[in-house]
Amino acid sequence: MKPPKFDYLRPATVPEAIDALVAAEGGGKIIAGGQSLMPMLNFRLLNPTVLIDINRIAELSSFREEDGGLRIGSLTRHHKLETSDAVKRLFPVLNAAMAHVAHLAIRNRGTIGGSITHADPAAELPMMMVLLESEITIATPRGSRVVAAEDFFLGALTSAVEEDELVTEIYLPALPPNAGWAFEEVARRAGDFALAAVGVIMTVEDGRVTHSRVGVMGVGDTPLRLFDVETVLYDEACEGGILDQAIEVARASVAPATDLHASADYRRHLLGVLVKRALQTAWLRANGKDVASGSSSSGGHHHE
Numbered sequence: 001m002k003p004p005k006f007d008y009l010r011p012a013t014v015p016e017a018i019d020a021l022v023a024a025e026g027g028g029k030i031i032a033g034g035q036s037l038m039p040m041l042n043f044r045l046l047n048p049t050v051l052i053d054i055n056r057i058a059e060l061s062s063f064r065e066e067d068g069g070l071r072i073g074s075l076t077r078h079h080k081l082e083t084s085d086a087v088k089r090l091f092p093v094l095n096a097a098m099a100h101v102a103h104l105a106i107r108n109r110g111t112i113g114g115s116i117t118h119a120d121p122a123a124e125l126p127m128m129m130v131l132l133e134s135e136i137t138i139a140t141p142r143g144s145r146v147v148a149a150e151d152f153f154l155g156a157l158t159s160a161v162e163e164d165e166l167v168t169e170i171y172l173p174a175l176p177p178n179a180g181w182a183f184e185e186v187a188r189r190a191g192d193f194a195l196a197a198v199g200v201i202m203t204v205e206d207g208r209v210t211h212s213r214v215g216v217m218g219v220g221d222t223p224l225r226l227f228d229v230e231t232v233l234y235d236e237a238c239e240g241g242i243l244d245q246a247i248e249v250a251r252a253s254v255a256p257a258t259d260l261h262a263s264a265d266y267r268r269h270l271l272g273v274l275v276k277r278a279l280q281t282a283w284l285r286a287n288g289k290d291v292a293s294g295s296s297s298s299g300g301h302h303h304e
Contacts, residue, residue, distance in 0.1 A: 008050070029052065033077070071170075074167045082099060112170060119158055144168070180200075180203070196267050198275050199216075200282040209234055210235070219271050220255065228249050
């Protein structure tokens with residue numbers, strides 16, 4: 001398998017990269033880690049006239065704490081997110097999810113910007129962006145714009161990034177103090193597509209849920225926030241009948257597809273199991289209880 005012919009550019013700045021995209025008139029593709037792009041080229045699913053390699057643009061590798069959150073350049077590799085002390089401390093749920101992203105060789109090369117722009121519905125990072133309410137900065141020929149993660153993922157393999165635009169930065173705002181968390185995923189083998197995954201953030205006061213976020217993937221064309229589940233949990237103890245009700249609402253909130261990997265009914269059932277497990281774990285953590293592990297079966301997919 002060989003890719004089609006293309007020109008190759010290595011801009012040194014973001015404006016140069018944007019100029020190259022504009023000049024390509026829709027025929028330009030950004031390459032960073034290349035973990036999704038190169039297989040698509042080799043299968044001739046794409047036929048760009050020019051590849052624009054952004055690895056020389058130093059500002060895109062920035063990584064710093066800000067106001068209790070993290071500001072992450074789009075060239076940041078998966079391995080950095082997996083091993084960063086700041087991620088472990090500020091966003092342990094993201095740290096847990098990163099271990100499920102494909103394989104180590106791919107995590108060494110793949111980038112956060114590439115993964116979220118690729119918008120694979122079975123990818124961990126897009127779901128993390130939704131769960132963590134990230135703000136995504138996009139460079140355009142007309143300047144920069146910021147898009148909330150909730151508005152960024154438009155469909156399977158479709159994001160809000162236009163053909164003459166480039167993701168430059170991701171901001172993860174601080175989580176509420178003492179937030180419990182959990183991440184659960186099931187895949188057939190480590191490195192495979194996730195059949196379903198769930199991420200939860202939860203705060204508790206006086207034995208009742210004061211704030212929760214439930215993010216899911218693998219059960220739709222985009223990652224989803226299950227706001228109806230969050231409504232069920234609010235001002236309640238996350239146990240017994242409330243937990244059962246949350247699981248029922250979660251299953252009713254999604255419309256998974258049947259594909260080679262699993263039937264729609266199986267994914268819906270699996271989602272309920274993972275939601276229950278994740279809510280129980282986050283509840284324990286939010287109540288200050290020690291939890292041995294916050295994640296389940298390993299898995300993931302190859303992300304750029």
